[in-house]
Amino acid sequence: MRERAPDIVIDVAGLTKSFGARMVVKNLTLQVRRGQIYGFLGPNGSGKTTTIRMLCGLLTPDSGTGTCLGYDIRTQSQLIKRRVGYMTQRFSLYQDLSIRENLEFVARVFGIADPRKAASEAIARLGLSGREDQLAGELSGGWKQRLALGACILPQPDLLLLDEPTAGVDPKARRDFWNEIHALAGEGLTVLVSTHYMDEAERCHEIAYIAYGELLAHGPVEAVVRSAGLQTWRVEGEDLHVLAQALMKLPGVEMVAPFGASLHVGGRDHAALEAAIAPWRADPRYVWRADEPSLEDVFIDLMGRAKDNFP
Amino acid sequence: MSLIPARARSSFSRFFAMLMKEFIQLRRDRVTLATMISVPLMQLFLFGYAINTTPRDLPTAVLLQENTDVGRSILAALRNTAFFDIRQVATSEAEVDSLLRAGSVLFVIEIPAGFERALRRGETPAMLVAADATDPVAAASALGALEGVVQSALSRDRVTTVAAPVQPAFEIRQHRRFNPAGASQLNIVPGLLGTILTMTMLIFTALSVTREVERGTMESLLAMPIRPLEIMLGKIAPYVAVGFLQAALIVTAGVFAFGVPVVGNLALLAALSTLFIAANLSIGYTFSTLAQNQLQAVQMAMMFFLPNILLSGFMFPFAGMPVWAQWIGECLPLTHFIRIARGVMLKGADMMDLQRDAMWLAGLMLIAMTIAVRRFRQTLD
Numbered sequence: 001m002r003e004r005a006p007d008i009v010i011d012v013a014g015l016t017k018s019f020g021a022r023m024v025v026k027n028l029t030l031q032v033r034r035g036q037i038y039g040f041l042g043p044n045g046s047g048k049t050t051t052i053r054m055l056c057g058l059l060t061p062d063s064g065t066g067t068c069l070g071y072d073i074r075t076q077s078q079l080i081k082r083r084v085g086y087m088t089q090r091f092s093l094y095q096d097l098s099i100r101e102n103l104e105f106v107a108r109v110f111g112i113a114d115p116r117k118a119a120s121e122a123i124a125r126l127g128l129s130g131r132e133d134q135l136a137g138e139l140s141g142g143w144k145q146r147l148a149l150g151a152c153i154l155p156q157p158d159l160l161l162l163d164e165p166t167a168g169v170d171p172k173a174r175r176d177f178w179n180e181i182h183a184l185a186g187e188g189l190t191v192l193v194s195t196h197y198m199d200e201a202e203r204c205h206e207i208a209y210i211a212y213g214e215l216l217a218h219g220p221v222e223a224v225v226r227s228a229g230l231q232t233w234r235v236e237g238e239d240l241h242v243l244a245q246a247l248m249k250l251p252g253v254e255m256v257a258p259f260g261a262s263l264h265v266g267g268r269d270h271a272a273l274e275a276a277i278a279p280w281r282a283d284p285r286y287v288w289r290a291d292e293p294s295l296e297d298v299f300i301d302l303m304g305r306a307k308d309n310f311p
Numbered sequence: 312m313s314l315i316p317a318r319a320r321s322s323f324s325r326f327f328a329m330l331m332k333e334f335i336q337l338r339r340d341r342v343t344l345a346t347m348i349s350v351p352l353m354q355l356f357l358f359g360y361a362i363n364t365t366p367r368d369l370p371t372a373v374l375l376q377e378n379t380d381v382g383r384s385i386l387a388a389l390r391n392t393a394f395f396d397i398r399q400v401a402t403s404e405a406e407v408d409s410l411l412r413a414g415s416v417l418f419v420i421e422i423p424a425g426f427e428r429a430l431r432r433g434e435t436p437a438m439l440v441a442a443d444a445t446d447p448v449a450a451a452s453a454l455g456a457l458e459g460v461v462q463s464a465l466s467r468d469r470v471t472t473v474a475a476p477v478q479p480a481f482e483i484r485q486h487r488r489f490n491p492a493g494a495s496q497l498n499i500v501p502g503l504l505g506t507i508l509t510m511t512m513l514i515f516t517a518l519s520v521t522r523e524v525e526r527g528t529m530e531s532l533l534a535m536p537i538r539p540l541e542i543m544l545g546k547i548a549p550y551v552a553v554g555f556l557q558a559a560l561i562v563t564a565g566v567f568a569f570g571v572p573v574v575g576n577l578a579l580l581a582a583l584s585t586l587f588i589a590a591n592l593s594i595g596y597t598f599s600t601l602a603q604n605q606l607q608a609v610q611m612a613m614m615f616f617l618p619n620i621l622l623s624g625f626m627f628p629f630a631g632m633p634v635w636a637q638w639i640g641e642c643l644p645l646t647h648f649i650r651i652a653r654g655v656m657l658k659g660a661d662m663m664d665l666q667r668d669a670m671w672l673a674g675l676m677l678i679a680m681t682i683a684v685r686r687f688r689q690t691l692d
């Protein structure tokens with residue numbers, strides 16, 4: 001029996017954390033509903049890991065309050081730890097222990113009645129039957145990541161915190177991993193997952209974009225894209241790099257990004273953007289098409305603006 | 312044109328690149344830098360002043376079986392020398408025996424009943440000196456000094472004359488207790504038992520926390536519902552068994568290869584060895600919670616190990632050290648364990664005799680554990 005299953009699993013407000021003089025997380029407010037897959041996006045060093053660590057009690061916020069699974073993140077971290085599975089960015093199971101020994105260790109720490117049975121079940125679920133005596137350190141990147149996820153969900157947590165779980169993993173393993181995440185969310189598990197991959201962000205129910213410690217946008221993917229108010233054009237043609245160089249200097253053009261044989265050009269001031277590209281649209285060497293901005297366009301735009309505001 | 316061939320020049324450049332990198336890294340590592348400069352100096356001064364192989368102020372008991380002028384003046388003379396520190400004037404054999412067994416005194420000087428009368432009659436009476444010969448070095452030089460001290464005390468009393476000490480008026484009958492042959496291995500083996508255990512136990516646990524931090528496993532361990540005390544006890548316990556096995560091996564080898572007896576109760580030795588092992592593991596674990604990385608932890612263990620060897624009475628007589636050094640020695644587990652090991656193995660000491668040392672060990676262990684649990688960083692802040 002679970003004591004409390006609040007609908008809002010993560011509810012924090014005004015979280016701030018500094019290391020020395022560097023403020024890593026600034027006044028962050030976040031709400032995650034139960035059963036959701038919540039994507040946490042942002043460039044390197046944006047404070048994603050720090051936020052996740054504050055949520056599971058590994059770091060104490062300098063200011064701000066909040067609850068995780070209904071427990072106070074400042075005073076009840078021991079209770080939070082019992083019901084949260086945290087998958088660290090770096091593989092953090094024991095490399096010199098076998099798959100089975102690692103899983104049994106986790107089961108014992110969480111006080112599971114029959115650790116051997118729990119480990120066997122986890123091994124079967126992971127598809128690692130027959131390899132259970134292999135040392136964790138000898139596994140490939142993809143298998144290490146699966147094992148780490150298996151260890152996280154073994155104690156049947158209510159919340160999963162996954163810190164860039166698919167970094168350095170091949171596309172097939174990534175897809176399998178996400179299918180597993182969706183299956184778990186279907187069972188009522190809440191998942192907060194940080195990532196750099198746009199395709200992964202698009203598989204989340206909701207996303208939050210954080211840069212330089214500040215939450216810049218959040219909501220369902222389409223809402224985030226829409227609220228950015230970005231207008232984009234796709235250009236095809238020759239010598240696009242020359243065009244890109246020229247466009248970047250023009251007022252109204254906030255984003256220029258090459259995508260294979262085409263170029264994405266965007267800006268929020270629609271009139272200024274159209275005025276800027278007008279001379280090139282008449283040029284027969286280029287084919288212009290109005291386009292829906294992608295999530296990546298929005299993020300690159302957000303990131304560029306956040307950097308501009310950075311003191 | 313340079314005279315040095317291009318190949319040699321580029322080889323030198325690569326060597327120089329490596330050298331510069333090492334210097335920069337060394338400069339950034341403040342702890343290592345501090346260790347390199349302060350440790351040799353500190354230890355030179357510490358041990359230079361502390362270690363003295365000519366023992367002074369040896370703890371002594373006097374068993375005075377007659378209350379005479381001669382007895383009193385010998386006592387006064389002994390008090391005046393630097394060699395002996397009269398801790399107690401005893402009246403019964405049983406009393407001095409237990410003092411020796413417990414290691415509270417290293418010497419018992421016995422002036423038998425009728426000593427003065429026999430002296431005045433010119434009968435060359437015997438003074439009995441029992442020395443704790445478990446440390447033969449400490450015993451020998453003090454025994455040598457004793458005769459002169461008593462001789463001059465007696466001549467001052469005009470019992471004998473200084474002018475004519477052709478033949479000594481009395482005889483000193485030495486009794487080397489616990490190690491009649493003065494065999495040094497009897498002294499060394501119990502000491503080595505403690506020294507080897509200290510070294511191995513410290514290193515076992517000194518790396519345990521830093522290793523988890525360096526391998527990245529600490530982060531997920533901290534995110535799990537496990538408490539610092541549980542982590543500490545779980546990390547120490549297996550090594551208690553390892554240490555116990557090690558101790559059993561050393562004692563067995565000591566008995567069969569070196570002929571060191573175990574006069575006392577083997578179970579008592581086993582129990583107190585376990586306490587000593589646990590105390591060292593706790594101290595090693597404490598270093599592990601204080602150090603930033605494995606190298607620092609090893610450096611700390613080494614810095615702790617050296618005074619253990621030098622100030623515990625293992626290499627040099629404990630009684631010969633100045634009082635401040637003896638106090639440092641008292642704070643080291645090895646000091647107490649060496650008393651315990653020599654006491655049980657050579658003197659047949661029982662728990663009553665050793666309770667003080669056992670309590671010291673337990674106290675040091677609890678202090679280390681308290682620091683470790685408090686210092687253990689439960690967060691990554």
